[in-house]
Amino acid sequence: MKPSKEELERRNIVGVGAERVTNVTSTDYPGHFPGEDHAWDLGYFRDNVTIEFHKNEPLEAEFSLIGVDASIANAFRRMMIADVPTFAIETVHMEKNTSVIQDEVLSHRLGLIPFKGGKTGFRKFMKFYKKPEDGEEHSYVDFNTIQLSLNVECTHNKKAAKNETDVTKLYNHAHVYASDIEFNPVGRQEQYFSGDNAIVPVHPDILIAKMRPGQQINCSLLMHKGVGSDHAKFSPVATASYRLMPTIKIKSPILGEDAKKFQKCFPKGVIELQTVTRKESKEEGPFKGKEGEWKAVVVDPMRDTVSRECLRHDEFKDKVELGRKRDHFIYSVESTGQWRSDEIFLEAVALFKEKAKKFEHQVINMAR
Amino acid sequence: MSSEQYQVPTGSGSQAPGGSRNFDAEPPTAMHYLCGDCATRVRLEKGQPIRCGSCGARVLYKERTKRMVQFEAR
Numbered sequence A: 001m002k003p004s005k006e007e008l009e010r011r012n013i014v015g016v017g018a019e020r021v022t023n024v025t026s027t028d029y030p031g032h033f034p035g036e037d038h039a040w041d042l043g044y045f046r047d048n049v050t051i052e053f054h055k056n057e058p059l060e061a062e063f064s065l066i067g068v069d070a071s072i073a074n075a076f077r078r079m080m081i082a083d084v085p086t087f088a089i090e091t092v093h094m095e096k097n098t099s100v101i102q103d104e105v106l107s108h109r110l111g112l113i114p115f116k117g118g119k120t121g122f123r124k125f126m127k128f129y130k131k132p133e134d135g136e137e138h139s140y141v142d143f144n145t146i147q148l149s150l151n152v153e154c155t156h157n158k159k160a161a162k163n164e165t166d167v168t169k170l171y172n173h174a175h176v177y178a179s180d181i182e183f184n185p186v187g188r189q190e191q192y193f194s195g196d197n198a199i200v201p202v203h204p205d206i207l208i209a210k211m212r213p214g215q216q217i218n219c220s221l222l223m224h225k226g227v228g229s230d231h232a233k234f235s236p237v238a239t240a241s242y243r244l245m246p247t248i249k250i251k252s253p254i255l256g257e258d259a260k261k262f263q264k265c266f267p268k269g270v271i272e273l274q275t276v277t278r279k280e281s282k283e284e285g286p287f288k289g290k291e292g293e294w295k296a297v298v299v300d301p302m303r304d305t306v307s308r309e310c311l312r313h314d315e316f317k318d319k320v321e322l323g324r325k326r327d328h329f330i331y332s333v334e335s336t337g338q339w340r341s342d343e344i345f346l347e348a349v350a351l352f353k354e355k356a357k358k359f360e361h362q363v364i365n366m367a368r
Numbered sequence B: 001m002s003s004e005q006y007q008v009p010t011g012s013g014s015q016a017p018g019g020s021r022n023f024d025a026e027p028p029t030a031m032h033y034l035c036g037d038c039a040t041r042v043r044l045e046k047g048q049p050i051r052c053g054s055c056g057a058r059v060l061y062k063e064r065t066k067r068m069v070q071f072e073a074r
């Protein structure tokens, strides 16, 4: 027996009350409803999953993933944060640092700078660096280590005006920026990381240290490919999160001044005020004889923050039903710049596939 | 893996610590310090008064080690 459309919709909505959420667990698995088969099916999955982009900029993407279970959606989110690799400085060889910033702090700051470089080289050529075991030698080679150097010295600027007070004009290199870091390619790195593909900091204006004349920083930096689960500096996202699509159901019409008040309970653009048309006012129903009056209409529930403000007012409490769609995930991915924000998601999907294949292998071995 | 693995030079890390030091040479008779007042580099011979040559300050600081120090960027 197939459940009705209304029943399916009811199952798919998490209720949001003033002080509680209802219907929180998903029920679409085998054995939950008698006579209904909810076994996972590739064809059904393929036909029902949709991805819809709302915003796709290099550093920020917002998109909906509709028709998957929370466990899958959450796996993608976690993999975007912790499993998609990027470059970051890992080791600092400090030759000289007479600036006021301590070696450890400077090293830490250098580690957090995001770097970008040729993507073919990053994907195909560069491998992960394996930390040596106790007693083992370091194995720095061109496909696992990138060499950078930072050599800056602060001096007096002879050409500065006599009464100059701006330190950046008074001295040379008073501020050390990420753009002062040089890339020194070795071996086959020339092929993959030259010209537009050179390895450079994503944001050249990151302030690393401040200096005064006579102070100097000389260090060589070793960079590796790494993942966010090892250290947050390797994470390709500033944030990757999702929320469920809000739903607002107006059960009985909200009219006149109430409609205006109702609109103010939501963020801009969620509720629109429309006038009751002549046709509606002539028909039998709640709009009868109300031609020209304002009525509240839900136009863009995605913008809602689900503050539940409307449920605090007695006049709306019983007229509106708030909820969230269980299988509609609105992702927000903010890239740190090494990848385009949409690439991060694709990369996470590819990793998911790879992991699933490895797991399949394990299961087959186990069953043997 | 390919046969032409390239060893990335790691600066002074690959040398023995202080490798260039020659113990047969004359021990250095002069040391350099930094003036606490004017930050100039002050050269001091053995037995010389501890005093900055250019400003006369009596507080001198030892220079930072010339050895490479390795840190984890974490």
Ligand SMILES: [Zn+2]
Residues within 6 Å of the ligand: B035, B036, B037, B038, B039, B040, B052, B053, B054, B055, B056, B057
């Ligand atoms: Zn002095």
